[in-house]
Amino acid sequence: MMSSSFNIFRVGISVVIMCIFYKSAVDSLSELSPQKYFSTLQPGKASLAYFCQADSPRTSIFLEELNEAITPLQDYGISVAKVNCVKEETSRYCGKEEDLMKAYLFSALLFNEVKYITTLEDLQNIENALKGKANIAFSYVRAIGTPEHRAVMEAAFVYGTTYQFVLTTETALLESIGNEDIENAHLYFFHCKQVLDLTLQCRRTLMEQPLTTLNIHQFIKTMEAPLLTEVTEDPQQVSTVHLQLGLPLVFIVSQQATYEADRRTAEWVAWRLLGKAGVLLLLRDSLEVDIPQHSNVIFRRAEEGVPVEFLVLDDIDSLISHVESNVHIEEIQEDEDEDTKSPNMDVQDDEVAETVYRDRKRPLPLELTVELTEETFNTTVVASDSIVLFYAGWQAVSMAFLQSYIDLAIKLKGTSTMLLTRVNCADWSDLCTKQNVTEFPVVKMYKEGKNPVSYVGMLGTEDLLKFIQLRISCPVNITSVQEAEEYLSGELYKDLISYSSVSVLGLFSPNMTTAKEDFTEAGNYLKGYAITGIYSEEDVLILSDKYAATLPALLLSRHKEGKIESIPLANSHAQDIIQIITNALLETFPEITVENLPIYLRLQKPLLILFSDGSINPQYKKAILMLVKEKHLDSLTPCWLNLKNTPVGRGILQSYFDTMPPLPLLVVVNLHSGGQVFAFPSDQAITEQNLLLWLKKLEAGLENHITILPAQEWKPPLPAYDFLSMMDAAASQHPTRKDPECTKEMDVQENDKKQHEDKSAIIKEPIETLRIKHWNRSNWFKEGEKSFRHDNKEL
């Protein structure tokens, strides 16, 4: 029985793991919604509930096993149920923290197995009742639901029939049995079984390692092992459970003459080293192996192949300290391991700052741009058309953009009339303030000493290049019908068409002064982003008739598609015109890229994205364009994503699907309300009919989402140094320290507000301290990042 319990224990653990990773499709389990499950709970009756997420498409070995276990469990009065947690379910049992889930699972099972007590009297009663009968595992945890609590409950699951498990969260109780360290969880083993005299106390052994499942297991195994074993074999050959548990062995060398005394000594040592090492009594007389004459103790480490040490020790204390110092080394190593796992606040987690820092030693060809100073600035920007980058040498984002800027300078080298300049605001602070630059980086275009135009596009080479190329004075004044036609066909500004696929022409009668002004204002605003022209000659009617436009009007020429459409402009103010043109720049079925996504997100509609590995199949495109034409996609923003151009799309797919799905793949992402993601069934062909049918089902709510995008706020990735506590700690050594009462009260209120998942935190300190000190467990992004790192390692 004893030897097999370890295996049982392992099964127990793996069951738990599977609970989290696998999903049930087993019908014979009664399947319930969380609400239903809780309503069917009967007081005082144990039930085993399995909470699962519905979206994992896998079947589970675990559930099969569980299924088989239903009947035997029912014999014990335990009912089994499966509870379906949809992702958005907020019940705490469905929470993300699988460790909590486990704790609940086990507490449901073991409610009667583990006695929860609150007073010393309770403990004494249990102790008295069990003297001569069974041993007790008494543990103190700071709160229910902590990882330590979980570990204890898991141990109780395995050892609950052998030992009486007793649990408390009362600090007073812990203190009354002489332990002041209320911050940490503790486990005591009460050796009550061998106590036959009821007036005697049970011996207690305190487990010194942190309460983890493995440590408790190891500790209990050593408690089970015989206190003292007598051996007559070669110490190198002896094997006990201690070695398997990684604990050293201590042989007390004895001989017949002093046997009685040696045995007493050995027992004494064994008690002292209980849980730390195995103690054996070795009889020198009956031993064939040679033992050095004077050595009285043999020390054998758990590691294989390490020769035994023969020691000469004068007293028990030096023996104990020798063993403990050796065990201690291992503990330190463990601690170091833990340190590397716990967050290091000094490690840069800002990708921009880190990449710029790593790149700091690479010399940039800065000479391609002109560095301006307070003295040279004014003369330079007046003398020539200039682009000025205002940056700060110490600021990472600025410095990252400076690289793009230099790349632009390389591209434009010798081809542009535009002077590329830069001002380091770390040096020329006053100049930047005078130019109204208070944030970095900022790009401004100074033309003929005119009012500078601020660049508000993406901070990258391509977009800035486009801005510079499209800087022609907008709107362009078109003077003849023929010129207008050339303008619309793209002939007039051939070289600019690659930067703007749409040319805008405003048509006005010569007397429409206000309308013209509004259009000019809009054109000016869009300078650098769109090509606009204006035509208001007497013969404007020739154009308006040709393109069926009512004056005032806009003609939009889409060069890619070779289409020209007209939009009436009656009573449109500059802002409206800007809006009209901006919308016109949007494509009906664009390839979504890192650069253009924000424009399409502004439409605030769910995205219909076709993920494609390479360019899009024309048939799919046709199908979707047809749907657009028939106005079936008005409530969506249809687009496609080319994984070749936008590899980060793979990251997106990975977060939607656990494994990379086959491509092409169509999804609807409801970004702005609810965050559900729906996938078009991969076994269906992407045709107009199938799509339409699927969209109808979607609309009717008949489709299940494959995932819901997390809605968490972005929390601090890591805690900060809590200097206030450090200062308090230093000050508290002086008796005169003042601690305003009001602060405490305020903090208590904070606690109430902030009690979220972190149940492990017993609130003794102001919440601010806690929040800053403890690594925020709810921080999902950091963990996401860990998994990133993990992935990278495996690459």
Next chain:
Amino acid sequence: MRLAAAARLWGPPGLLLTFALHPALCLRPARTAAPPHRDYCVLGAGPAGLQMAYFLQRAGRDYAVFERAPRPGSFFARYPRHRRLISINKRHTGKANAEFNLRHDWNSLLSHDPQLLFRHYSRAYFPDAGDMVRYLGDFADRLRLRVLYNTTIAHVTLDKDRQAWNGHYFILTDQTGQAHRCSVLLVATGLWVPNQVDFPGSEHVEGYESVSVDPKDFEGQNVLILGRGNSAFETAENILGVTNFIHMLSRSRVRLSWATHYVGDLRAINNGLLDTYQLKSLDGLLESDLTDLAVVKDHEGKFHITLKFFLEESNQSADAITLPQDDNDNFAMRVAYDRVIRCLGWKFDFSIFNKSLRLSSSGEFSKKYPLVKASYESKGSRGLFVLGTASHSVDYRKSAGGFIHGFRYTVRAVHRLLEHRHHHVPWPSTEHPISQLTNSIVRRVNEASGLYQMFSVLADVILLKENATAFEYLEEFPMQMLAQLETITGRKAQHGLFVINMEYGRNFSGPDKDVFFYDRSVGHTEDAWQSNFLHPVIYYYRHLPTEQEVRFRPADWALPRPTAIHHIVEDFLTDWTAPVGHILPLRRFLENCLDTDLRSFYAESCFLFALTHQKLPPFCQQGYLRMQGLMGTESLRRHGIESGLLRDYATVGRPREDGGQRPVGSSPAPGLPVQPLDGNKEEL
């Protein structure tokens, strides 16, 4: 009524007097016209008066400066007697940043004119006082400040009037009897009345203001100097090489400025006598209360030091007076002195202010200064502000408010306060999205001169907007007025605030401190709170502290206890731009105060977040989503992948060749174990 009031001249102090009570006035017929009115009257065209005039002029206010001398800076025309200023004129710092350079320019006034920087007036590190006079003259002339020279204001009184901005006007009467009516009175008269100690024989003592500066006059003499400030040591320094010896007598021990970090204490440039004293060269320092002393002149004209107590005892002739050495034959000052010189500093001239202004001295420990609030407004009458050296009671022995390089900023703060109070111009501020929070602080702590010079007096304040998505940045606010911030600035502080201050370590500065002890600086970010040298400290408050909280704050705190505090670790170069040592811990602090993520991200990351999360970090929201994402370059991307902070998506999770026909999950998939971004699964 007016006549009736005038008839009751010198009535009880509470009586309202409608115009100035200069004797000359009584001779005049009853006045017919009100005196000329100014919104702002500045008393004194010294550095502080001119500085205030500059700000008033730039703001287009109605003001006048009254100066009794024919040129500005009359104090500097006479003092320091030995003409060497002890304010640093550092012409090179290796930096171009003009704001930063003001940290090491202790003489310039603030202006928009780069020509009006002191380094154009002197090449000396410790410049000549004459250059200061020339500089101040140029400052007034070039900027065309409205100064009425040769106008001595002899008397200042109050005239109650409900129409007035402050419920009363200030009536200034000059030496000709001309009255001037002012809404706001800005007193920048400095400290110019020499401090005197009254003891028997004090008539034998020469004053610093008139003592000879020619060393020849001290050849072979025994000299006793009363005082232990810079003027005393400056005097000693001048004659150190020609005297027999110099004894210096003061009430308390000498305070060395490099130990106290207070520029008003004894500067190393003047402390030659300390050196010779400690190197057994007959010179010496003594401590005794000057008020207990008496100086007795003997028949040879030499001076003997005795105790007042002995003089009271007996009415004997000079030569027969008991001397301490009669009882105590090794009395230190038993030697006869040829000269006794008093160098005890100056005090504020209270005499021209009528009692009704209730302008009183700051109490026992700083008697020489008028009592003002932390906003530099007199506690006695609203609308009366004390500027410049005379306003030093606010930070006496703490910061630089008594010196040009300090009060040029406090004058600006007073001006900003006035602009809001009387002209509805709120305290200047800039508004930024929250993603710029770290940057704004890093920028200021690295270049701001006002914070640096007026450490622990003026502090920057960041007012958070609702939901902490944006913030307002206010510069150089008098931090002791924090509770009244809303009324003073006209800005709202409803959603929490940060205060950015510069501080020395708690127990680092002091007259008896060893500031050169081993291990005096800390380098580790987690020990930043123990930094000793001047370093930035950021306080976070969820709510504006109340007046009570500010007043009853713990003794050694600059501000009430904050919700959280951050120290940026001291830096040898005072350059707090190290990415990991300075900026990262600051960002973590700000993030944890605001409970958000303030990291910056490349556009690609924002793109990923935008499609995989319902919410975006502030940087992506305020940049990428507004079409201003940071694209980055290939080489940066490579570094990102190396560091593990970015992923190389091109090589990740390629779809399987068989098109995914294999039943999912039945066998380990080739390639990577895929984990969702949330990473809510954890291996056991």
